[in-house]
Amino acid sequence: MSTIETPAVNKAIGKVRPHQTQNERLVFEKSSPGKKAYKLAPLDVPEVDPEALLGDAVRKDPPGLPELSEIEIIRHFTRLSTWNYAIDLGMYPLGSCTMKYNPRVNEWVSRIRGLAEAHPYRPDSLAQGILNIIDLLQKCLIEITGMDTITLQPAAGAHGEFTGILLVRAWHESQGNARKKIIIPDSAHGTNPATAAICGYQVENLKSNAEGGIDLEALTAQVDEETAALMLTNPSTIGVFEEQIHKIADILHDKGALLYMDGANMNALVGKVRPGDFGVDVMHLNLHKTFSTPHGGGGPGSGPVACKKFLEPFLPTPVLVQDENGMKTWNYDRPQSVGRVRAFYGNTGMFIRALAYILANGPDGLRQTTEDAVLNANYIRKKLEDVYELPYKTPSMHEVVFSDKKQVAKGVKTGDIAKRLIDYGFHPYTVSFPLIVPGALMIEPTESESLEELDLFIDAMRSIAKEVEETPELVKSAPHSTRISRLDEVKAARKPVLRWKPE
Amino acid sequence: MRYLPKSPAEREQMLAEIGVSSIDELFSVIPEEYRLTRDLDVPRQQAESEIIAYFNEEAAKNIIGYASFLGGGAYRHFRPIIIDSLVQRGEFLTSYTPYQAEITQGTLQAIFEFQTMIAELTGMDVANASMYDGSTGAAEAVLMAMRITGRSKAVVARTVHPEYREVLATYLRHRDMATSEVAYTKNGRVDLAALEESVTEETAAVLVQSPNFFGTIEDIPAIAEIAHKKGALLVVSIAEGVSLGIVRPPVEADIVSIEAQSFGVALSYGGPYVGVLATKEKYLRQIPGRLVGQTTDSNGNRGFVLTLSTREQHIRREKATSNICTNQALVALMATIFLTVYGKEGIRELAEHNLAKAAFAAETFKLQSGVKLLFEGAPRFHEFVIDTAEAPPLWSQRLLNEKIVGGIELKKWYPELGNATLWCTTEPIKRKDIEAAAKVLAAGLAEG
DSSP, X not given: OOOOXXXXXXXXXXXXXXXXXXXXXXXXXXXXXXXXSOOXXXXXXXXXXXXXXXXXXXXXXXXXXOOOOHHHHHHHHHHHHTTBOOTTTSOOOBTTTOOOOOOHHHHHHHTOHHHHTOOTTSOGGGOHHHHHHHHHHHHHHHHXXXXXXXXXOOSSHHHHHHXXXXXXXXXXXXXXXXXXXXXXXXXXXTHHHHHHHHTTOEEEEEOBOTTSSBOHHHHHHHOOTTEEXXXXXXXXTTSOOOTTHHXXXXXXXXXXXXXXXXXXXXXXXXXXXXXXXXXXXXXXXXXXXXXXXXXXXXXXXXXXXXXXXXXXXXXXXXXXXXXXXXXXXXXXXXXXXXXXXXXXXXXXXXXXXHHHHHHHHHHHHHHHHHHHHHHHHHHHHHHHTTTSBOSOOSOOSSOEEEEOHHHHTTTOOHHHHHHXXXXXXXXXXXXXXXXXXXXXXXXXXXXXXXXXXXXHHHHHHHHHHHHHHHOXXXXXXXXXXXXSXXXXXXXXXXXXXXXXXXX | OTTOOOOHHHHHHHHHHHTOSSHHHHTTTSOGGGBOOSOOSSOOOOOHHHHHHHHHHHHHHSOOSOEEOOOSSOOOOOOOHHHHHHHTSHHHHTOOOSOSGGGBHHHHHHHHHHHHHHHHHHTOSEEOSOBSOHHHHHHHHHHHHHHHHOOOEEEEETTSOHHHHHHHHXXXXXXXXXXXXXXXXTTSSBOHHHHHHHOOTTEEEEEEESSOTTXXXXXXXXXXXXXXXXXXXXXXXXXXXXXXXXXXXXXXXXEEEEEOTTTTOOOGGGOSOOEEEEEOGGGGGGOOSOOEEEEEBTTSOEEEEEOOGGGSXXXXXXXXXXXXXXXXXXXXXXXXXXXXHHHHHHHHHHHHHHHHHHHHHHHHHHTSTTEEEOSTTXXXXXXXXXXESSOHHHHHHHHHHTTEXXXXXXXXXXXXXXXXXXXXXXXXXXXXXXXXXXHHHHHHHHHO
16 A cells, blocks of 8 residues: 555646545635625614724724635535544544444434523523423433432533532531542543642552552552542543452541542443442543533533532532422522532533433443443454453453554554554544553444444454564554545644644 | 344354353453342433424423523524534544544644634634633633743632633632632723732733623723733633624733634533633643644645644643643534634624614613613623613513513622613514513503
8 A cells, every 4th residue: 555645737636636535725725805605684773883882992904714605615614524534434442432323313402492592591480491301311310320419510521520529629628628639540541630630639649450450558558638539430441340449439438538430431331330339429421422422523522520419518500409389490509519610501412412312222222332332342352362462351341452562573553553543444542541551552442333343343453463564664654545644743843833824 | 222233143142252151241340239230210212203202392391482682601693504514414523532633634624724713803823722611711711821920819800701700710719829809890891990909910810801791892902001010911701702703802912712602603501612712822832722733744735733732631641731631622613614604704794783783772772761771981792781770570571471581680790780681682683672672671660
C-alpha cells in the first residue's frame, strides 16, 4: 500500500478525491459577498436606527462571518462529515469511552416540540411533562446504581466528578473537618486527579498491585484521618472488577473516609451488580457512555451524580420535589447545598435520550446489554491473547487491555498499530492508557458489535501482528488509506494557528 | 433486544470459544453477595411506538403555541432547518472526540471554523473548542485570570446572571479566592465608582456581563480602564451571542466567555447549550478545554489536530488548567452552521430585528398605566425591565389565559426590585403579541 498522492494536474481541476472524500476548503474560503442562506420575515414593528439606540455601543465593523448559499452550506458540512469515522460506519473500540449504538428514536423524541422548545424559566405548572421525564429518569438511575438520591445537573463526567467531590467535602466539613487528601489509583483517568485538585484536595497516588487492582495493604497504610475519599474506577481501567471491593469500602469507612466511584465503566455492571450495594457512597454516571446518548465528536455529555442518603442535604440546587398536590417543582431552599454547578437544571436533552434508551431496554434488555458487552470483550481477549501481550491475566469485564511488548521488539508501538487499524476500516482502540500498562492497547467493543464485526476486527488485529513481523515499516507509516496522512503535531503546538485569517 | 446484534446461537458459540459454560461464569469475579439476582425495577422493555407515545404524551403536558417573553440566559430564535439535518449525520453524531486526526478531520475542521467565527464575533485573537455552558465558562474564565495574574480576588458585577454568579461561587468555594459584588446604578449598569473602589492590586478578575442580566449594555471601555489600572484582567460574559451582530464587541476585555445557545440551539429546558472562551493570544496557554490547530501532514496537505494538550487533564492530571474533558462539540457544530447560514450580513440584520422588537415592546409597555420602564438612559439589546403596580403573579395568570408567557420575576434574585420583571423580545415575537401583552398589563389596574 502507498499513500494516495494527488497528481498536480488533478489539483488544477479542483475535484481531486473520490466522491466520498472530496477536498473541501474552509468555509471562509468559499465565501463571497452578497450570497445569502437566510431570509428574515418582514419586520412588523417600526425599524430602528441602531446608532441612535446604541450610541458608542454600536458595532462598526461587521464580524468576518462567511457568506454562502444554502446548498453550499449543506455540501460543505456534508463533505466534512465524510472525513469522520463514526459508530454508524463500524466498530469504534475506544476503551473507556463506551462507543455503543446511539438509537435514532432518542434523537427523534428529544426534538418533540413540547420538549425541545421548553424554556427553562417557564412556570413549573407548564413544565410538568418535562419534570415527569426528569423524575422517571432519576428513579431509574437510582435503581440501576443502588443509590438513594441523585442530581442530574452536571454537564459531563468530569463535571460529575467535581460535583461528587464537592459533596464529599461538604459532608466532611459538616463533620468538622474537610480533611486534606484524596487517594487516586495510578490507573485512574486524568480527570480524577484534576478534579481533586480543583476541589482543594491534595492528590495521593495509590500504586496498583501485581494484578492491576487496589493493593489493600498499601491502601490500609495510606488511609488516615486526613483522607477524604478514594476515587475508584470499578471495573478498573484495565477492565477488571475489584474483587475485594467491600474490603476497600471498609478500610475507608473505618477511618471516616468515603468511597467515590467513577462510573465511566458502568456498562460492565448495569443489571448485574449495583455500586450502592457494594459500599460506594457517591458516584457519577456518563449518560453519553452507558446510556447511549451520542458523543457528537466530543460532547454534549451528561454526568449525573448518585449518592447515599447522608449526602442528600448537600446536593446542588435546585432539587426536584413533589408538592402535596402531586405537582412537581424545583426546590431552591437547600441551606447545606454545595451550590449550583451550572445554570438551569442540566443537559435536559440528554436526559430525554437516556430515558428513551432505558425504556427501549427494560430490565431484561439492560442486563442482556451488559452481558453482551462483557461477552464481546472476552471473545476478543481469547482470540488475540496469543499475538498480543496480556499484561494482567485477571478476568476481563467489558474491556481488555493488551500491551505492545511483543511488537516493540520490532520497533512498532501501540500508536502505530492503532493507525494501521484505520487502514482496515476500524477506529483505533484507546492508545497508551491506562498509564500502568506501558504501551497499552485498550479495547472496549461494547455490546453493539455483531459476531461478524468482531471477527473482522480480530482478523485485522492478527493481520497487523503479522505485518509487524514481516513488514514493520508498513505499520509504522500507517495510515495509508486516509485523505491525509499523519499530521505534524509538533508544528501545530510550536506555532499555534487556531483560527483562519484572510490572506 | 432490538439494539443487540446477536442470535442466541451466536452467544453460545462465543461462550464455547471463550471456554466458559455460561455467561455468569464471566461475572464470577463479582462477589456473590453483591450480584443482583432480580430484575431491575425499571419500566418493562417497550416498543419504539410506545416510547414515542410516552414522550408525546409528556410533551403534551408542556405548553406549546404560546408567545413567550422569557429570556434571562436562554433565548428563542428561529433555528434553520439545515442545522438538524446536518448534525444528525451519523458521521458527526456518532463520532468521538477527534484524538485520531486522520479519521476525524470533519469534526476538527468544523471546530477550527467555530473557533474562527467566535474570534471574529468577539474581537479576541483566539477561542477554544467549547465549554459546558455560559455559566461554567464564566467561572473557568475567572480561574484562568487567577492563574495568569497570580492574584486571588474577583470582583463581580451584580448585573451578571444570578445563576452564573452562583456557579462561580461554587467553583471558588475551595480556592481561597474572595469575591466581592458591585452594585448597579439606576440605569441598570455597573456602578463605576463602586467598581473603582472594589478593584485593588489583589484583584485577579473583574467579571461583568454585557448585555447584562437586565438587558443593558455595559460601558466596557470604562470598566476595562478601571480593571487594567490595577493590573486586573477583565472577563466579559455574553449570554446572548446574537447581540454581537449589532453591539460593539468587548475588545478591551482579556477574556470573553459566551453562551452560544442563541446560535441555533434548541431551548430544551436549559441544555445542552454551549459555552466558549475567547482570549488574547498571549493568554493562550492558560485557556482551559480543547483547542484545534492547523498543521500539515507528511505530504504537505493542510489538516487540523487537537493541540496544546499539555494544558489538559489527560496529560497534566492534577496540574491541568481544568478538569474538563467532554465538552459540547455537537452543539458547537450547531452554532457553526447557524453562523454560516446568517453570515456577515445576516447576523447584523437578525440582531437589528431583535433590537427593533425590544424597542417597540419597551415603548408600548411604558405607555400603559401602572407600568414603569426601569433602567432607562443606557443602551439595551433585546431585554428590558419593567416595574408594575400590580404584583406579577396576578397579571401573569391573565397573560397565560391569553396564551402568553410574560417576563421573569426578578424579586427572587433582586429583592430590592419588588415587582420588577425581565422581558425579552427575540425575532419570533409578533407585534400582536406585544400589543396583547401590553393590554393585559394595563387591564389589571383598570379593574383593580
